[in-house]
Amino acid sequence: MTTGRWLVIGCVAALAAVPLFGSATMVQYGISALSIAALAQAWNILGGYTGYASFGNSVFYGLGAYGTAIAMVDGHQSFGVGLGCGVALAVACAWLFGGPILRLRGPYFAIATLGLSGAMSAVVSNLGFAGKNVGLILPLYRGDALFYELSLALLVLCTLAVAWISRSRFGAGLVAIREDEDAALVMGVNTPRYKALALLLAAGFSAVAGGIHAYWSTFLDPASAFDSTLNVKMVIMTVFGGPGTVLGPIVGAFSLSAISELLASQLSTMASAFYGLVIVLAVVFMPGGLMELGRGFRRGGRRYFLDNMRRFRL
Amino acid sequence: MHLAAQILLNGILLGGLYGLMALGMGLVWGVLNIVNLAHGAFIMLGGYAVYYCHAGLGIDPFAALPIAMVGLFCLGYLVQRFVLSLIARAALLNTLLVTFGIDVVLTYLALFAFSADFRTINPSYAGDHFELAGLTVPLAQLGAFATALVLAGGLRMFLARTRTGRAIRATAQNLTAARLHGINPRRIYPLCFGIGTALAGAAGGLYGVVSQVTPYMGNTLTAKSFVIAILGGLDRPLGVLAGGVALGIAEATTDIYLDPTYRNAIGFGMLVAILVLRPTRLFERA
């Protein structure tokens, strides 16, 4: 255990040192890989542990970005204050909509969150102080290392939270909800409260990622803030890595971003179909993600893939 | 007053096409319990099928609809039989992800096969219209509405009257019980998915006549189909058609009496509201 812990600390330290000796490209890809990993990790709390597949996490990401941008552009506040506003806005929204939406189950929850994301984008594109659909321009900040370290800190924080969840009573309650919500309720788990808390956590972490993105990219409009493909990426990365595990989303996010960026860094239009292909194959052959693949492959070898296929076949 | 009536008519005519788009998605969702994110991609392929029949072979677009439907049926049948059946018993999220993947791949292939050019299916009568009681009735839109009505009615008859249709409905209500009565889901599922994609194909062809066909048209249409399928009650064909008309009217009136920039807020707002306010009706089915 202790060697494992040292290894993790070593990895984080190595990652933190990247801006010191890495190239600007590495920092840039790092920002995006770290923040998508953090987003996947945040999605994992609700989607992986609780079993509620949200397509509305991009709402919180977008609100985080808009809260930050509005505070900085309209209110002339510093980035720190802006980030706080963004998180507050997203958490307030999660609190407001969480109650009614979390009563829905299965596909209806997923669809409702998707609808919320579409509606939020349309509403924001009509708000004058949010720049309507034209967008907001943020001041240019040249220190990309800051965005990198912030993204890394967010990922670490989010992962620590998930690590805590995985060992706590709270986490056990969430897993109980995922396995059988009615049974969990009978067993005395306060399911509405647990679900709401999971949503609030996910919203808060996603909002920070949004705020960082807004300041980094210097331009924010509804299409980039409430991008539903970003949400789909969070889901794909988590599922690819291993939903409901502590390290799964990180492994999924890092490996998929690395491959996809490598494809995109050459003139290869294949990159745009990449996520589609990966996800079909991954879901069919290894629905437990990379984390389970390791175990399963050791036990069953190549048969692991075929077994998975047989397990869910009609 | 006259303007209001015209807006209502526009909304109803457009809504019929909306309903047709969602018909297949609702059927697949209700029966197979698959939320098909690739639905829009199948609509897109239907649009191209009709486009090439019309532009390449000179077939009238309405006459080309059955051809597109047969083609899309076969494609849907194969996709279900060889891909989706592999995850028929997996969690909902997994089917969502696989259909998303299929959508991305189909869109990508379409870009290469058909290029990014905008295509319109433009028969000589596409822009014609006639006046009726002071209202302008566009001919192509009326044709699309009538086709949607016929297909929705036909689907309802098929589900209610034929042996296969009843087997599909039984499967939707209770898979285990249906199996005990000798219904083989391996036969029913691909068939049902194929019908769903065939309907998507028809919707795509008609959409090309009143609007346009591009490789990327599917995304927004998938989202619209969601809204309508939920509004209309999934595998109830006439309900879905009514849901489409309701959305069409809501959008058209928003354009005039609020502002066109609110139309998406209205559509998605309706979706969230209906889910949150009337969950019991949906839970009975799920």
Next chain:
Amino acid sequence: MRCTLVALALVSCHRDPPASEDAPIQLGAALQITGPLANTGRYYRDGYQIAVEQINAKGGITVAGHKRQLALKLLDSQSDVSLGVRQYVQLLSQDKVDFLLGPFSSNDALDDSSVAEKYEVPMVQGGGASSQIFSRGYRHVFGTLPPADNYFDSTLKMMLRLPPRPPKTAALVCADDSFDVSVAQGTRKLLAAAGIELVVDKQYPEHTPEFSSILSLIKSKPPDIILWSGHEPQALNFLRQAKSLGVDANLATSYTVGVPAADFRKALGKDAELAFGMTPWIPSKDLKDDWFGDGDSFARAYEQKFGYAPDYHAASAVADVEVFARAIETAGSLDRARVRDAIAGVDFHSLYGRVKFGATGQIALPELVVQIQSGQVVPIYADDFITRPVYPVPAWDKR
């Protein structure tokens, strides 16, 4: 986690060898080669490519006595704005390109140009016209599309001079994105100055396919002119739905985009006939160019090479490359600060027109009024009439 470190390291390990005196000068861009914007993105891909090839075929450019070739490094941003931003950083720090060419669309240019400003590398972009791009005080961003606010200027001037009478009422229909909001704001001022009353003024969501309600509203109080602005797919739908609902302006309808594009005419066929539009560029023998001869021979070479006719996007892309060729020769080095100053001072005639940047870094070309006549884009009006327009445009049922 270690394997991801290796993967991240992989991304950055294949570097180019250090540039030497006669190594080609690298221009880089991240373009929409796939994704929803691919349709227009290809004009930039092909425009940049043909310009670089032609300049190289003519011997390249002279930098401080040495002949140097140009090289082009293009990446596919998949119409994803934030991927585009990362790719621009990659172009600078990993691919070591010397200068940046821009992407298509105002939104992409807004984001991507901030990379240029951050790294103080000049970017000449021919794909973003919104005034937002040039109002940020950036020093390294130059644009070869004319400002959006003035798009309808020449159209209105022409209409005021045409018989039977100057227009008195107008309907303005514009999308809600950056570019079109600029167009709408500018046009409202132009209309007020011309004393034309605005009877319908509607903004629609950028990607909507539906115009029937707005069209019915217009039909209920027919204006003398309809001014429409947005993206090409929407222009297509607006025109088709106008026909199917029998909506006509008393005098004419004009579109900011679509009319000059070959794609638009091909998709609409006869329905595109007599539509008014505008373009800063049309192939012409009068536009002399050092590398291509003139605008006309450029258009022919382009169509032969890529199989479709160029429009102003492609010409603007070529102008971007030529700006660098000129500026680097003037600066006499690849020093980015000196090249930046040289770009700010360029003034030359090209196949695209006269290239000279204003104080904010944007070009000021007049919009040429064009009309589709017998399937051809015919130039109608610049400062004065070039060809007689068909005006007023007959109603749909009288054609």
